[in-house]
Amino acid sequence: MTVTAAQSPPGDPGPGTGPSPAVPPKPPVPATRLPARRPGGGPARPAQQRRNLSTLRATDVYAMVGAGAASLALTWVMFDRLLPFNGALGFLLVAYALFVGLYALLVSFDEDGPAVRDRVAAVVVQSLGLVMLTALAFVVVYTLYEGRDALPHLNFYTQSMADAGPVEPLSVGGILHAIVGTLWQIGIALTLCIPAGLVCAVFLNEVPGAFSRFVRTIVEAMTALPSIVAGLFIYATFILGLGFDRSGLAAALAISVMMLPIIIRAADVVIRLVPGTLREASYALGTSRWRTVWHVVLPTARSGLTTAVILGTARGVGETSPVLLTAGFTAELNTDPFKDPMVSLPLAAFELVKSPEPTYVARGFGTAAVLLVLVLVLFVVARVVGGRGPGRLTRRQEHRRVKASRRDAQRFAVRTPADRQSDRPAPTRSTP
Amino acid sequence: MPDRVFRGILRGGGTLVLAIMLLVGGFLTYRAWQALSAARWSFVTTETWEPDGGHFGIAAVLVGTVLIALVAIVFAVPLALGTALYISEFAPPRLRRTLISVVDLMAAVPSVVYGLWGLFFFQGHVVTVARWISTYFGWIPLFEVDGADPRDPLATATVFTSSTFIAGMIVSLMVAPIICSVMREVFSQAPVGEREGAYALGAHRWGMIRSVVLPFGKGGMIGGTMLGLGRALGETIAVYMIISPVFVIQPHILQNGTSSVSSLIALRYGEASDLGMSALMAAGLALFLMTLVVNFAASSIVARSRSGAASDS
Structure with missing residues (x-):
């Protein structure tokens, strides 16, 4: 596209701007000349056409x-x-x-x-x-x-499949057992993964050295672990080796083995983004190491860490294969994760659609829809919480900070005259 | 003093995680050893899977896994490349953030949902394409289908279902977002100065992309593709729902029946004897090693390429 410079309209030099012919010619003085406004203010120029700037022709x-x-x-x-x-x-x-x-x-x-x-x-x-x-x-x-056939029935969320035989209509039976199972399993997995994952991520960043480099390499390698192999590992050790039953706990362990490297890696990246200047400022004030981590590094990276955990949760919730090997399958409600099979949402969807019965397939799609909505909600929460980089505040947080610093300023203002009146020498303090 | 305790806690946490990870790897190797020492080299060359009869090997499942992953990559890379270029170069800036979120969301959709979609919707539609390819390109060995007669109008489509091709296409949808987000990341880092230089020399947008963005993002493109490959190799549930397992090497990707390591584990873990369990562990170990090599190669390519390094301009 070619854009030509706007031409000034001809025949409008403005009155009285040219040199009069009687005066000998002087070298022209560079100056900005504005076209004089005509008396009356009428539009004497030909109306300029608005140029089309669109690239679409x-x-x-x-x-x-x-x-x-x-x-x-x-x-x-x-x-x-x-x-x-x-x-x-x-x-x-x-x-x-x-x-x-x-x-x-x-x-x-x-x-x-x-x-x-x-x-x-x-x-x-x-x-x-x-x-x-x-x-x-x-x-x-x-x-x-x-999932439209199964989702509108209220009993889909409040009953288990225990009473629903193959020929029962959709108004009997539901997936309460799978919802409860998913909540238990992901809850246990998170209570194991969050502390271990965050401590390990802080370790990777705050204690540099050959050992932490080695740990980082191993963690990166473990993110490649196929989820079915994680399930197979728990099946072979926990169930076959130690002789426990298939249970919600075993499934939670399998999910943890899969989720832990993911969370560590994401949290590691987020903590690495914390500006070094903040840490240095904290150390310069004489703060100890753990106070720096606790009061500077972790709060700064909070939103990113939350995102890391939530995205790891979304992965863990939707994973079928480790649960397939370790949780067993049941149609009944089981609220005890330590014994007896406990089904989860993806596993229930997977098992339901394998049946030739149309009502079962409809329930399977309903289960998948519930799972999908759960993942969507987790994802949106992660975006809302962690859309900002470390140290960026929301408007409300900013407002709170401003208020706090105003309070501090007032406190100082009240104290300073009192200090002057007492006229003590300033207390000297040795640096630690 | 609290500092020393703190550092001790951190070190302890790191060691604990390391121990868990090494335990997984070590235990896999230890349990796999029994089967590997029983089967020796025939483990890599045998096609059948009868551990109780002493005949087992991963030749068939490994070939199936690799073929499914390759089909997935063949479909996923153009899709991901196009989407990444669209988001970073063509999309209106207001839409960009939304599109990035949508692609990330696509990576978080559970695999069982993709499997359901593939089984109940996609397979029925793609069978006609598979039949078309086998009718006109059946002379290429890869696309050959035994038992399909293109001149028979009443032939059922069942020889084309549950194939490597269909499973690979489903997996391609699952890995495309991962590849796409890596590519988009490196494309958006292409230096502005070089972009403007290309425009100043009179390039069109595509000329600029070809001479600046793609060369700059080459490392990221290769690395992202390999990350997707690693993910495609380990995918279980969607593949397990689509394919019908056979334990022979199946090089005809359009034909019914194939197998993969992860679906083998999902299929056989319940009935496995002690040796069978060990053999499954060996198969899992082989899969893990494969994804491990692919992932490390990917991350070293991404780290070594120019992508991500700032230029002078």
Whole structure:
């Protein structure tokens, strides 16, 4: 696109700005000259047209629409008249390929090679992005839509599957047992993972050395552990080796083994982002190490740490394979995580849809929808809590800080005259 | 004094985590040893899985795992690349934050949800594409399907279901967000000075992307792809729901029946004897080692590339 400089309207130099012919010519003095305003204030200039700054031109739109129409028509002819093709997906693919080709052809009528490549690349990139985002939206919407049969029944949330045989309608039975199981399992996993994960992440950052480098390498390696192998490990040690039953506790342990490296890694990254100057300022005030961590590092990284934990939780809640090996399966409500099988939401969805009964499949989709909503909520909470970098405050937090410092200032103002009156020498303090 | 206690607690926490991690790895190796010493090299070359008969090996499942992961990568990388470029270069700035959140969310959607979608919706639609490919490209050995006759109009589509191809496509949707977020991260770090330099030399947007953004983000692109590959190798539930397990090497990716290490474990852990458990452990160990190598290669590529390093301009 070319932009030419705005031309000043001709024939409007302004009265009295030019040198009079009687005076001998002087070297012109550089000065800014404003066009004088006409008396009466009428618009004497030709009205300036507002320039169109949009990068979209009419020919682009024509090329786009034309290519679209032509590709649809050609594909229709191919599918309906010429070739033995059928299927909606194939239609879309062929139409898209034709569209790109025709669009390139149309653009090449009035642009050069690089411009054609630019347009085609833009079309391809944008459509790839669109495909992926549509696919996500579709997966989510499809699950929620298929859960529509089971979700409106209130008993779906308040009963277990104990009374619901294969032929019972959807108005009997629900997934209370899976909800309770998920809450127990993720609760136990979090009580194990949060302290261990945070202590380890602080250790990686605050005690540098060869040992912490080694620990960091091992933790990074363990993030590669496939979740089914974590389940297999707990199955082999806890259930076969130590002789415990399959239970919610075993499932929670398996989830912890999987979740711990994820949380440590995310928390490690967040703590590393805490500005070094804050730490140095704290040390310069003579603070001890643990007070620096407790009062400076952790509060600064709080929102990021919360995000790390919540995202780890979202991963742990949705994981099926470790639970499949360790929790067992039951249709009854079990509130004791230490004995007897205890099912969780993803496992219940997985087992329910394996059944040929349509009501079971509907319940499976309902379970998956509940799980999906749970993950969505966790994710949104994580975004709201941790959308900011370390040290950035929300408006309310900022307000609180300002108020606190105003209180401090008042306190100082009240104290200072009192100190002066007493006229003591300032107490000297040796540095520790 | 409290400082020393504090440091002791930290060190203790680190050691504890290290101990847990080493315990997992060590225990896997220890239990796998029994099966490995019984089977020796035939563990890598045998296709069948009958541990109680003494005949077991991971040749078939390993090939299946790798093929599924490769199909996933083939579909996921263009999708992820396009989405990453769209978010970092084309999308209106107001939309950008939302799109980033959406992609991150996609990575957090549980795999059982993808599995459900694939089993009940996607498979029925993609079967026609699989049939089309096998009809017209069946002469390529990879796309060959035994027992499919393109001239028979009444042939059922069951030979095309539960295949490597379909499982790989489902997994590709699961790993694409991971690849995409790594790529977007490095693309958005491409130096502004070089971008403006390309524009000043008269490049179109695509010219700028090709000469500045893509070379700058090359390390991130490779590293992100390998991270996705590591994730695709270990994926269990979605694959387990789609495929129908067979224990022979299945190089025909469009054909019904394949297998993967993780679905083998999910399938056989319940009925396993002592040796069978040990054999499953060995398979899990092999899978773990594979993802480990891929992940470490990925992180070293990302760390060593120019991506993330600031330039002078």
